[in-house]
Amino acid sequence: MFFLLRYVMRRAFQNMKGNLLPNLTTIAIIGISMLIFSSFSLIAFNLTSFLKAWEEKIEVMAYLKKGVVLSDVEGLRRKIRQFEGVEAVKYVSSDDAMDFMERKLGRQKNLLEGIPPGILPSSFEIRLKKDFRNTNSLKRIVTQLNQFPQIEEIQYGQEWVETFLTLTHLFRISQWVLGGLLLMGIIFITFNTLQLTISSRKEEIEIMQILGASPSVIQVPFYIEGLIQGLVGTSLAILCLFYLHYEVLLYKVFFLYITPSIKDWASGIPILFLPPDKITLIILGGMVLGFFGSFAASMRFLKYRV
Amino acid sequence: MIQLTHVSKIYPSQITALSDVTLEISAGEFAFLTGPSGSGKTTLLRLLYCAERPTSGEVIVNGIHVTKKGFRMVYQLRRTMGIVFQDFKLLQDRTVGQNIAFALEVTGHAPKEIKKKVSEILNRVGLQAREEDSVLSLSAGEQQRVAIARALVNDPPLLLADEPTGNLDDTMTAEVMQILTDLHHRGTTIVFATHDTDLILRYPYRVIHLRRGRRVESSA
Numbered sequence: 001m002f003f004l005l006r007y008v009m010r011r012a013f014q015n016m017k018g019n020l021l022p023n024l025t026t027i028a029i030i031g032i033s034m035l036i037f038s039s040f041s042l043i044a045f046n047l048t049s050f051l052k053a054w055e056e057k058i059e060v061m062a063y064l065k066k067g068v069v070l071s072d073v074e075g076l077r078r079k080i081r082q083f084e085g086v087e088a089v090k091y092v093s094s095d096d097a098m099d100f101m102e103r104k105l106g107r108q109k110n111l112l113e114g115i116p117p118g119i120l121p122s123s124f125e126i127r128l129k130k131d132f133r134n135t136n137s138l139k140r141i142v143t144q145l146n147q148f149p150q151i152e153e154i155q156y157g158q159e160w161v162e163t164f165l166t167l168t169h170l171f172r173i174s175q176w177v178l179g180g181l182l183l184m185g186i187i188f189i190t191f192n193t194l195q196l197t198i199s200s201r202k203e204e205i206e207i208m209q210i211l212g213a214s215p216s217v218i219q220v221p222f223y224i225e226g227l228i229q230g231l232v233g234t235s236l237a238i239l240c241l242f243y244l245h246y247e248v249l250l251y252k253v254f255f256l257y258i259t260p261s262i263k264d265w266a267s268g269i270p271i272l273f274l275p276p277d278k279i280t281l282i283i284l285g286g287m288v289l290g291f292f293g294s295f296a297a298s299m300r301f302l303k304y305r306v
Numbered sequence: 307m308i309q310l311t312h313v314s315k316i317y318p319s320q321i322t323a324l325s326d327v328t329l330e331i332s333a334g335e336f337a338f339l340t341g342p343s344g345s346g347k348t349t350l351l352r353l354l355y356c357a358e359r360p361t362s363g364e365v366i367v368n369g370i371h372v373t374k375k376g377f378r379m380v381y382q383l384r385r386t387m388g389i390v391f392q393d394f395k396l397l398q399d400r401t402v403g404q405n406i407a408f409a410l411e412v413t414g415h416a417p418k419e420i421k422k423k424v425s426e427i428l429n430r431v432g433l434q435a436r437e438e439d440s441v442l443s444l445s446a447g448e449q450q451r452v453a454i455a456r457a458l459v460n461d462p463p464l465l466l467a468d469e470p471t472g473n474l475d476d477t478m479t480a481e482v483m484q485i486l487t488d489l490h491h492r493g494t495t496i497v498f499a500t501h502d503t504d505l506i507l508r509y510p511y512r513v514i515h516l517r518r519g520r521r522v523e524s525s526a
Binding site: 003004007203204206207208209210211212213214215217 | 355380381382383384385389395397408409411412413414415416417456460
């Protein structure tokens with residue numbers, strides 16, 4: 001068994017060495033296909049991570065109508081605090097809002113001169129419990145808040161959240177549609193390369209069959225070849241993506257060509273690389289694809305014909 | 307050893323290669339299979355090593371019913387026989403030793419055993435001095451001896467030879483026949499397909515005649 005295994009491995013490498021050009025072409029095409037697929041994965045992963053990070057900070061602002069007296073405020077605050085999923089409710093008076101504005105404007109606070117302090121509405125900052133920081137819970141709490149006549153307006157960045165969710169969803173769908181097309185492409189390419197390798201080794205395979213080599217001894221080297229093509233091609237794609245991510249996107253393009261204000265804002269958003277478990281899955285996926293291409297080719301060309 | 311019962315073979319192109327052939331070859335026998343081109347010799351051999359399935363009839367080789375429904379172990383059957391062809395079917399990019407070792411490598415033998423067996427078989431066919439030579443540097447007769455050595459290196463009880471002397475001159479044919487005669491004396495069953503009637507007359511072995519796919523007579 002050990003000798004057969006050794007022989008099978010040696011043959012797989014001999015096959016690859018003997019058909020170097022078709023093998024390199026297959027590796028390159030698998031690499032490019034997997035680079036496209038993993039780029040989509042990376043974007044979708046970052047959009048999801050960003051959404052999660054944003055959800056962590058999610059808050060609902062309920063602006064009160066003018067003329068709501070302080071005695072009503074405490075009653076309202078208590079009622080809102082009892083809503084399912086609400087962690088804390090903070091009252092922000094008109095004066096507090098003005099102080100906040102002044103602090104935010106810093107040296108330019110003189111812009112606020114002449115504006116009466118009561119111009120800004122008082123409000124409640126409603127912080128949600130971790131498990132309730134999602135679109136459905138937000139919508140439910142907003143519906144409950146709308147029932148209070150004292151509340152003028154509610155803000156929680158709903159359009160933003162919904163657009164972002166749609167975008168993430170679109171990326172996920174594109175990733176899998178594209179992934180499906182690339183998958184078929186990769187199987188087709190590996191199938192064809194193997195066909196070339198097999199036809200260049202036709203005589204040898206025929207002799208092996210005459211000599212009574214078992215089907216696995218004949219087929220397994222080709223499976224190994226497909227697995228290696230998938231492994232090398234996908235690993236190269238991941239390395240390439242890593243390089244593009246850190247060297248080109250993150251540092252050069254991203255920080256060179258955008259305006260300073262956007263740069264400041266964007267610097268707070270981490271652009272992550274794919275985590276190890278996702279990288280492992282993508283590499284395994286590439287290997288499985290390579291294997292299937294070889295498997296299909298060997299089923300077609302390497303059977304004992306009786 | 308070999309038993310064919312009412313075997314017919316009709317190819318998809320409606321060409322009848324064999325028609326109702328019944329024959330038996332005992333263990334240790336040397337049998338010439340003869341007839342003109344297109345008489346069905348090669349088809350009969352191909353049925354024996356399972357490269358073809360008969361359209362009807364039963365084939366038993368080395369005790370294995372190869373026509374039995376569901377029979378898939380072609381490779382195991384082939385390990386019980388050696389097969390030699392007119393065109394040798396050697397790997398041109400390898401040496402004599404590597405060609406013979408190939409038969410043992412693909413059936414999972416240990417390198418030490420392979421070395422020993424290759425050396426022994428090369429002695430038997432008189433090519434020990436050519437082990438490291440490329441097969442391309444050999445004469446046709448020597449190449450056929452390498453093919454025979456490769457077929458015999460696993461010590462099979464049965465040797466099938468399809469026109470093994472078809473490409474050889476008289477001297478080379480005599481060398482090959484000498485090896486096969488020795489092999490026969492050691493107890494190996496040999497089925498030798500040839501259309502060379504002169505060759506058949508020189509040896510006292512059983513002759514099975516085929517004509518247009520039918521068995522016409524047998525003689526000893």
